[in-house]
Amino acid sequence: MDRTFDRLYEQYHQSIYQFIFYMVRDQNAAEELVQDVYIKVLGSYENFDGKSNEKTWLFSIAKHLAIDYIRKENRQKRKWLGTIVSNDKIDVHDPAPLPEEIALAKDEVRAVYEALGTCSIAHRQVLILRFIQSLSVKETAESLGWSESKVKTTQHRAIKQMRKILNTEEREEGSFETQSSRRRHRT
Template identity: 50%
Template sequence: MDSVFEEIYEKYHQDIFQFLFYLVRDRHKAEDLTQEVYIRVMKSIDRFENRSSLKTWILSIARNVAIDQFRKEKNKRNIPFSQFDWKNIDFADHQKLPEEIAVQNERIRLLFRCLKMCTVDQQTVLIARFIQDLSIAETAEILGWTESKVKTTQHRALKRLKKFMEAASEKEGGHHE
């Protein structure tokens, strides 16, 4: 077995997979894209030269792989914020959720849905910071941004998430009452 593959698998495989899973929201796609990450890493590992940390370098490749994937999927564009139909916001459970999320409690399921309402950059920051538990500096390395840009984006992402979470809980409250 290739030694580069082996090292990356042992150290970072589950990080890569989880990062991609939350970005593309589908186990099978995450599996495919994880393979693509290995291919790109193995082809360009000689250019790594201890840039940042190996982990953030690999995750930045994973992010690029996900962006390339989004571009391939035409209708993947985010719902424009101003055109969002707040009155008829549909958070009902019939929307297909990955199995791993569907079995979670109501708040986690809701959060997973609302995460999608954030921009791709905002989602990346939230996933890196809170799901992958990476520092601001590490997140900045993945995105190739300054740390202040990560902080700004994190703040805006949480603000947006809050709006959608509250709108959704109000809507669902209305259903039950």
Template identity: 35%
Template sequence: MNKDRKRLVMEWYETYYDDIYRFILFMLGDKQCCEDFVHDTFVRAYTAYDRFDQRSNVKTWLFSIAKHLVLDEIRKRKRRRLFSMNLMERDIPSSFNVEQMIEHKEAVTHLLTAIQQLKPNYRIVILLKKVEECSTKEIAQILDWSEAKVRKTLSRAMKSLRKINGLEGGGHVEKTF
């Protein structure tokens, strides 16, 4: 059984590493510790494998584990501003359109900086919905919230993001994603 569990978790690692890495990187804005948190996510998945009851898909479950690790870290750091402008130096696999990212690099950098100023729940919802392109249902499963709460929190998060960016209409924020 342990051999099968190890093989399965390694398959998950190969499949979901980039998604989990990107999520943690955008949440913490700290490349230095990102690898450790990705590793910890898969170690916890391995040790908690018996509690994975298949109610959600594997990706949703892994994001849920990563979310708990990230929120614990954010609490430990007491909301210090961690975002580094060097974030855009490394190629990060993403669902972003590469041409759009190059064309709007300054806007994207400004947007990511603004996202780091949001409270953690807002940050999580925006990143899962707009960057990771999770459905409302998947986000609800990851966060253990109702779908209505996800929609309401996303709406509030986008409003806060527009306020940080000084944009009333907010069309520019959505276009950057």
């Protein structure tokens, strides 16, 4: 079991942490919940029946722990703490971006993650698993215990909700699209 546990930890630790962090938006809570995931793995691996792969099994455990945490937080009426955006998550394709472009990219990433935080738990789960963790529709369905059809429908609705939130923010704060198009047309 030690080798199996070590392998699971090495292979999936970062992905599990990232998933939980995006769900609960609190670094300390995410670290504790990741530990809880692996405690559950230690206690129940012999009962793992192999109906899904280990990755989706781990994400399923992580999902349940994250939802339990969120419910607990909501009952206690505390706001989520922490920040979502870190400097190393910026994806700027220009090899020599201007400082204004870096600031704009940070703002765009921050806006996306703030919008993600306003989504329902179901929408957030699907968006994180599909687009941040790059799970397939089938793997996402297995992780969440849903049908593939439900994942597709929820994904569609979540994307629609994100667009609506981001478009509202753009109107309030100025257009990202106009600023982005200026950046693309720069020579």
